[in-house]
Amino acid sequence: MRKFVLISALCSGLMACSPPVPDSAKGVGFDNYDTYLAEQRAREAQQSTQNQTVRPPETSAEQTAADAVAAVRPQGQTTTTTASSARAAQPNNPNISDEQDFEAVSARRTIEDDAARVQEKRQQYAVVRPTAVPNRPSGAAPTPIQFALATSHPVGQKVYRRPLTASTRKAQAECLNYSSAEVAQDQFLKNGGPEKDRLGIDPDGDGYACGWNPATYRGLVRR
Numbered sequence: 001m002r003k004f005v006l007i008s009a010l011c012s013g014l015m016a017c018s019p020p021v022p023d024s025a026k027g028v029g030f031d032n033y034d035t036y037l038a039e040q041r042a043r044e045a046q047q048s049t050q051n052q053t054v055r056p057p058e059t060s061a062e063q064t065a066a067d068a069v070a071a072v073r074p075q076g077q078t079t080t081t082t083a084s085s086a087r088a089a090q091p092n093n094p095n096i097s098d099e100q101d102f103e104a105v106s107a108r109r110t111i112e113d114d115a116a117r118v119q120e121k122r123q124q125y126a127v128v129r130p131t132a133v134p135n136r137p138s139g140a141a142p143t144p145i146q147f148a149l150a151t152s153h154p155v156g157q158k159v160y161r162r163p164l165t166a167s168t169r170k171a172q173a174e175c176l177n178y179s180s181a182e183v184a185q186d187q188f189l190k191n192g193g194p195e196k197d198r199l200g201i202d203p204d205g206d207g208y209a210c211g212w213n214p215a216t217y218r219g220l221v222r223r
Contacts, residue, residue, distance in 0.1 A: 141190045144182060147207070148214030149221060155213055158205040160194050166203035174201050175210035184210035 098104040142150065153159055178184035184201055185208065191198045194207030201209040208214065 141193075144185045144189065144212070144214075145217050147185075147189060147194070148217040151207065151214060152218075153206070155208050155211075155215075156204060156206055159207055160197075160202075160205045162197060162203060162205040166197065166200065166205075168203050171201050171203045171210070174199060178210060181210045181212040185212040 175181075175184055178187065188194070188197070188199060188201055188209035193199075193202065193209065197203070197205075197209075199209070
């Protein structure tokens, strides 16, 4: 019985010494949550009001340039300066032409200037009329193109006589003197070809010197 009384007294003492439990509904450090929100909104509104500053009106670069040009004009001169004329007077890059800028050009020229320029261009305009192709002198050698279109036999087919002394090895050495087979064929035709091979560059007698092939030109003709 004495033990029960001592235990009860001890428990009562512990309960009396323990701190009271705070009410969670009142919030932390505030009377209630609604009061906390109201005070927070008031602080934010006050801070926003303090941070507001009056900004100066923005001035464009073109307007600034126009004001600068107007400032240096004589007092008695009354000329309206537009943004485009200011830009033309003070270009960002003077090395670049502004002839394609309608506003910049119109600020410098008048209708009379344009009329004078048009008249000048008309005087420089010239019409080249076609003329007849001159006739080739009689007896002149055909060109490689004319020879290709006038013949039809393939490369390597003997058509013209050649002496027994004609040598393929000698012809190959002679062909090295020409920059191309086209040039060799032209010189061959101008020196008696295809009937005669005075240059020794058509030993097989087909009429085509240094491996020149007429098929290139024949393929261009519509049949």
